[in-house]
Amino acid sequence: MAVLHRITGTALGLMLAIIAFAAPVNAQQPTLKIDVTGGVVEPVPFAIPVFIAENPASAAIANNITRVIAEDLLSTGLFREIPKAAHISGVSNFNAPVQFADWRAINSQALIVGAVSSTNGRLTVKFRLWDVFAQAPMGDGVQFSGSPENWRRISHKVADAVYARLTGETGYFDSKIVFVSETGPKNDRRKRLAIMDHDGAGLAYLTSDEHLVLAPRFSPNNRDILYTSYESGVPRVYMMNVDTLQLRVFENLPGMGFAPRFSPDGGKIVLSISERGNTDIYTVDLSSGQRTRLTSGPSIDTAPSFSPDGQQIVFESDRGGSQQLYVMSANGGDAKRISFGNGRYATPVWSPRGDLIAFTKIVGGRFHIGVMRVDGTQERLLTASFIDEAPTWSPNGRVLLFFRVSSGANGAPQIYSVDITGRNMHMVPTPSFASDPAWSGLLK
Amino acid sequence: MRTGVIISALLHGVFLLLIIVEPMRSPPSRPDDVIINEVTLISAADFDTPQSDSPFIPDANIAAMMQPVVEADDATRPEDAQAPEATEMDITEAPTARDTDPDLSAVERLKQPDVAVVSAQPAAPNIMPQVSPAISMGQTGSSLSGSFMPSSQPRSAPRIASFSAPALPDNARMSDRTTETTTPDETATETAEETTAEAPPESATEIIPEAQPDVPPTAAPPRAATPLRRPSNVERVAEAVNQAMREAEEAAIRELLDAATAEAATQAVEEPTPVAPLSGGQRQGIIQAVSRNWNKSIVIGKENFEQLVIVLEVSVAPNGMIVPGSVKPLEPANPQGDFQVAYDAARRSVIRAEVIPLPAGQYPEGVRLELTFDPALDEAGFN
Numbered sequence: 001m002a003v004l005h006r007i008t009g010t011a012l013g014l015m016l017a018i019i020a021f022a023a024p025v026n027a028q029q030p031t032l033k034i035d036v037t038g039g040v041v042e043p044v045p046f047a048i049p050v051f052i053a054e055n056p057a058s059a060a061i062a063n064n065i066t067r068v069i070a071e072d073l074l075s076t077g078l079f080r081e082i083p084k085a086a087h088i089s090g091v092s093n094f095n096a097p098v099q100f101a102d103w104r105a106i107n108s109q110a111l112i113v114g115a116v117s118s119t120n121g122r123l124t125v126k127f128r129l130w131d132v133f134a135q136a137p138m139g140d141g142v143q144f145s146g147s148p149e150n151w152r153r154i155s156h157k158v159a160d161a162v163y164a165r166l167t168g169e170t171g172y173f174d175s176k177i178v179f180v181s182e183t184g185p186k187n188d189r190r191k192r193l194a195i196m197d198h199d200g201a202g203l204a205y206l207t208s209d210e211h212l213v214l215a216p217r218f219s220p221n222n223r224d225i226l227y228t229s230y231e232s233g234v235p236r237v238y239m240m241n242v243d244t245l246q247l248r249v250f251e252n253l254p255g256m257g258f259a260p261r262f263s264p265d266g267g268k269i270v271l272s273i274s275e276r277g278n279t280d281i282y283t284v285d286l287s288s289g290q291r292t293r294l295t296s297g298p299s300i301d302t303a304p305s306f307s308p309d310g311q312q313i314v315f316e317s318d319r320g321g322s323q324q325l326y327v328m329s330a331n332g333g334d335a336k337r338i339s340f341g342n343g344r345y346a347t348p349v350w351s352p353r354g355d356l357i358a359f360t361k362i363v364g365g366r367f368h369i370g371v372m373r374v375d376g377t378q379e380r381l382l383t384a385s386f387i388d389e390a391p392t393w394s395p396n397g398r399v400l401l402f403f404r405v406s407s408g409a410n411g412a413p414q415i416y417s418v419d420i421t422g423r424n425m426h427m428v429p430t431p432s433f434a435s436d437p438a439w440s441g442l443l444k
Numbered sequence: 445m446r447t448g449v450i451i452s453a454l455l456h457g458v459f460l461l462l463i464i465v466e467p468m469r470s471p472p473s474r475p476d477d478v479i480i481n482e483v484t485l486i487s488a489a490d491f492d493t494p495q496s497d498s499p500f501i502p503d504a505n506i507a508a509m510m511q512p513v514v515e516a517d518d519a520t521r522p523e524d525a526q527a528p529e530a531t532e533m534d535i536t537e538a539p540t541a542r543d544t545d546p547d548l549s550a551v552e553r554l555k556q557p558d559v560a561v562v563s564a565q566p567a568a569p570n571i572m573p574q575v576s577p578a579i580s581m582g583q584t585g586s587s588l589s590g591s592f593m594p595s596s597q598p599r600s601a602p603r604i605a606s607f608s609a610p611a612l613p614d615n616a617r618m619s620d621r622t623t624e625t626t627t628p629d630e631t632a633t634e635t636a637e638e639t640t641a642e643a644p645p646e647s648a649t650e651i652i653p654e655a656q657p658d659v660p661p662t663a664a665p666p667r668a669a670t671p672l673r674r675p676s677n678v679e680r681v682a683e684a685v686n687q688a689m690r691e692a693e694e695a696a697i698r699e700l701l702d703a704a705t706a707e708a709a710t711q712a713v714e715e716p717t718p719v720a721p722l723s724g725g726q727r728q729g730i731i732q733a734v735s736r737n738w739n740k741s742i743v744i745g746k747e748n749f750e751q752l753v754i755v756l757e758v759s760v761a762p763n764g765m766i767v768p769g770s771v772k773p774l775e776p777a778n779p780q781g782d783f784q785v786a787y788d789a790a791r792r793s794v795i796r797a798e799v800i801p802l803p804a805g806q807y808p809e810g811v812r813l814e815l816t817f818d819p820a821l822d823e824a825g826f827n
Contacts, residue, residue: 029807
């Protein structure tokens, strides 16, 4: 009986404990279901204290690297830097715990902490990204190292990594832009190819201004550039290796070649050839030189652009009586019209994401840069101006470059950038007038 | 059976005892401490004395100070100083001579940039463990051996088939919005089906009691078999009997404990407490508290952003404060890729709100909010 009492007592204690534990659970909170509407569209605030110089040799460059990273992020229009004067905490040690309350107090949603060191001729930059409100790191820390003269590329790579973590998309800062640099008065404009970083730094010229050049385009591996030149007196398509500056001329093409672009695999080019007053679209195999005609008929078919999977081509044509956009198989055949709005459509370019087609639209005497779904639906005009023309996609399909010509007798072109939401349009700095931009892919 | 009665009696006894004893154990409430302040009395004359002193007036010519001298200076009138000069801006260059040949020396720099970008993990071993996948720089001639951690590898820009939308995660929730428009068919005629009100057919014409299995009239337990002979070791047998009793008691107690645990668990997963409805204004207040912090700028530029609908839950204390760490994703339950970015923005909006304006006194136990964030609803500027 004593045993029974002992067991019963133990059981009683256990039951009481269970009842006591279960009591708060029973007091369950009621549930409210609410649909959140609205929201705001504004840059996400971030803080980036000057990267810590871990040795005296890196002190001078640490601030420059920090500024390039910040400027890259700011240029997207998606982010806003909290000025240094507002910082409550400083960061003096890369591995020190983050004072989240101090960064949250100034509404910094992301914090970039980095350090720079330079030893034995090698520059090393490391960073960590923190979600201030979640009080947690966003991914692991990463470090890059390279020769000190490449500090800008290292900075761009850090910015790309930060951008990727904050947006879930690939960055585009470590990329190049090739464009037509223009100088001189309007009636005697000199044009030559130029190449620069996406932010305008590192400008270099690829050709002289003796011959008119048009419409440069990067190859998928970013090492070759197609363009049209009047060097021989008639427009011909050239391919230049950016490393060696060696040229390949497509001499055996009949008539005049325009608007060349690479296929996504880089194995062939698509272009329009004007012969005996008729302009049609052709592909040329780069290894065999074999030419394939994709369109025929009396209409002007031009400005072809491959889809990212290489299966289709979008181009402009006046076959229906006005300049419109059409999509056809990469092997030619029937084309389907996709633009049905008012006005004329030109220079279509397929997004690297594959979801959109950018174009130039001329309606009511004004030019627009716009985007539409690949089936022609959901057309949105992003810009409006006297002349806006020749869109080109960023490597991640989020941003467009184009050139805008100012009106008037002295009107001149400049390169602009705009987000596909139509926000954050700004001029890309170039040392001279600039037109026909083409964005490279992300550098390796 | 007897054991159960004993346990039940004991439980009731303990509860009654606790009810009786608990008030006696509580310490008597202490009267509030009396705070005594010492005061002194002064006379009215003493009180007036400090206020009757004459104010100190410096020896100055106040009249002269109140009339500042205004110097006329036509040359520095602000309107002149601020008047802008109108000049024509001409952005076109007007060179007098032809441009010189380009300086192609800079091109050389593009050939082989001496880049050997080597990535390695920073010193912190726990946060940044070392990995070293090699990445070739390709034709740049540079070598870049990066050590991007798996989580730091950005998602590649999706390359999708031209006319097909990307597949959604299994747990993705589609927007409820429909944009399809319908036009009435003018030729159609409205017809109403003639129905006759009648009682539903009865399932049976008579009440039939629930079928019972055949049970023998005598369900008494079988009688225990009589031992064949008396055990030789009585003590050992008694111990064995006690052991059997203990095991039986333990089994009974285990059953009771299991039943109590199951009951507690059942109560924990019961349907939520019925909730008092919010008024339109109260609901709008909650929406605004969150939505003004919901930054959609990153989300709305994404491919098919209208599909990035997020549902999350958060616990709110009775005073409206967000319970720390209570924000959790519901749909998708494990957001990845673009859904992760959308969830981060939604979660951030809730955390930044800090206080949810709950109706005073309406939720004494707090409330659990299920918030649905649909970036396509009331989207601004993406038309």
